[in-house]
Amino acid sequence: MLRKLSIIAAVAGLAFAGQALAAGHPLPPKDVQWSFEGPFGKFDQAQLQRGYKVYREVCSSCHSMKLLSFRNLGDKGGPFYNEKYKNSNDNPWVKAIAKDYEVADIDSETGDAIKRPATSADRFPSPFANEVAARGANGGALPPDMSLLAKARSGGPDYIYSLLTGYVDPPAGLKVGPGQHYNPYMPGDLTAYWSGSHEHVPPGGFIAMAQPLKDGQVTFDDGTKSTLDQQAKDVSAFLMWAAEPKLEERKQTGFAVIIYLLLLSGLLYASYKTVWRNESH
């Protein structure tokens, strides 16, 4: 019986391990060591600031981040949080960042549609007026909103980092259409574009976005060397923060809750033993 079960378990295990490497599937994302991993993980504020700069200067020209407001940048755990400004709307760095953006509004006197500089309370404005405009400017492809990107892709920040650093020349025999780029980490099925044998279809898929980051693309204010690898890491960390801004609070609360529950369980177990000490069962 037990032997039968262990054979079944072994087969199931093999099946799991084998699936990831089968032809046609994207490469598994590279494993990056993030500061926010593990039960005590925290965001690295300097990294978030660099990541924000990458987002601002590169990503935001096509990608919206609709669910975030400027004030979020100054929230606890955020890239521009400062203890002096508990209310992030008062944070001078946040105010300065917001002022650089223009948002649509209605003139309170005339009712005319106007543009005014953003305030900390405003949402990040989107680069395109609507989906049609976004597709029109990007060869038919829609740049996804980045607010939740790090949670909306399996692999999360590892996947975003791998994709950004994973652009390679397409293998010979792969027909890449106009406005398409090969990336081995992109999900997809390349069988139809592959002239070689069906057993050796290259991993990954096509992506409409050309490689967005290159060495030296962004100048980091803290003097960090601006390599492709660094930019990709920083922007992935920033996007993880954007998707899960309460991550630090969650992990810290969790630690306290689990310690409490362990103590409670210990006490209850002792009570159980005491109550039942004279009863056989």
Add this chain to the structure above:
Amino acid sequence: MSGHSTYQPKTGFERWLDARLPIIRLGYDSFVDYPTPRNLNYWWTFGGILSLCLASQLITGIILVMHYTPSADHAFASVEHIMRDVNYGWLIRYMHANGASMFFIAVYIHMMRGLYYGSYKAPREVLWLLGCVIYLLMMATAFMGYVLPWGQMSFHGAVVITNLFGALPIVGESITTWLWGGFAVDNATLNRFFSLHYLLPFMIAGVVILHIWALHVVGQNNPTGVEPKSKADTVPFTPYATVKDGFAMSVFLILFAFFVFYMPNALGHADNYIEANPLVTPSHIVPEWYFLPFYAILRAVPDKLMGVLAMFGAIACLFALPWLDTSKVRSMRYRPTAKVYFMIFVVACCILGLCGAKLPDDKVIPHLTTFKLIDADLNSFVWLSRFASLYYFAFFLVILPILGLKEKPLPVPESIASPALTEKKG
């Protein structure tokens, strides 16, 4: 089993109230003095754990509704508003989402316990049936709840599942339109699912009361499956069962907290963080893990209508179980052959769960091509799910009815106290 009440009102107020509404007497008889078999093991703590799950889902759910907007245009953003702007909104939402999974973990263990120890046999048939009704309501509630965040998986999951009713002959199409409130899954669907998602938990709570009532009429089953015969066989519910249940609940909460605080999205699907878009279908639509075994049964059958019937049949088997098992012996502890078939049944259910998560044509053993049987390679998840489904139905419809008549059970103890007092339990 309940016997007559031993409650003695102590204060003047209690005497006054007891003569008018004996509610303290009810509580005392049900949760203090109630005799429980002394040999209950930890598998019996899941009833208490399940009430905890229900309470947690109700409380977190009611708070979520204070901030959620049931509208196809605003639902997704309102959930993110809860996650980002509501104080401890992330905690409430992660508790509710993971709480559903915890609820199902507990209910599956609770059901398997009932199955193993024969808790569905006379006189507990109605108790078991009420449990099946709760499970059915839980599935409906969970399915509709998953639609509410209006993510990609919410939307396309709802499309796939509601379309199943379309497979029914003649009335199918009308039923789907009626369920949708239109000609596609849209705002009307979201709103009715929201309404029902709020209603059904209270129906669950109602049936739970009936379930506990029935339990207190027939008394708890126990690992030996032998009814308590004397006072030596039982202990009062409080403190004996309360403290044990309390300990088990606390341990269960550690598991719950681990998911909520350290891997809150592990049981969900990444695609549900993308707002619903009817024009873009996810490459791989999968339901939540607790539906995967039924999803695998559905896909195991090549014909859509037959698949739907098989899926509902799988649940119907649970309802018919008290009359399918012919064995006179309750507990499988004394049914060595049945025990083996039961273990295989548990494995088959897990395999079905695995199959439900995989693409039907994916290979079970990688890089091995065997031969094509009917519509797929034998080495594929669709065939694995066929074998497992076959076993699932055979267990209920063939094995349990025949085995009960043919097997030779081990001797059953005279009373609960006799083996408990002499030998250490097995």
